[in-house]
Amino acid sequence: MRFEQMLGDGASAVRVRKAGVRALVGDPMNASSAAELRRLGGDPGGFVSSQVTAARATEADLVLTATRDLRSRVLEEAPRALKRTFTIREFAALAANVLPFDLFETR
DSSP: HHHHHGGGGGGGGGOOOOBBBSSOOTOOOHHHHHHEEEEEEEETTTOOOOOOOOOOOHHHHHEESSHHHHHHHHHHHGGGGGEEEEEHHHHHHHHHTTSSSGGGOOO
């Protein structure tokens, strides 16, 4: 929904995948995360946790992590993903310099 608001017809070209470095494969979303997702208008139904693998990180166009420690862990598994692996803060700082500001405004 948010991609459609921000990107219009271009949203169909974006595919988001998630995986964790310490994920318990097959588990549902953490209760606090599910509550926050609902608050933001999302639906945690059908969520099943999965593990980051070297293949997934290497094949991705962009890998975002929450912290530098998690970024380091991903890069230990997939060093070839270095040029496209960022923390969310790093990516936001880079994107703020090249994308229209209104994409980052909360609606």
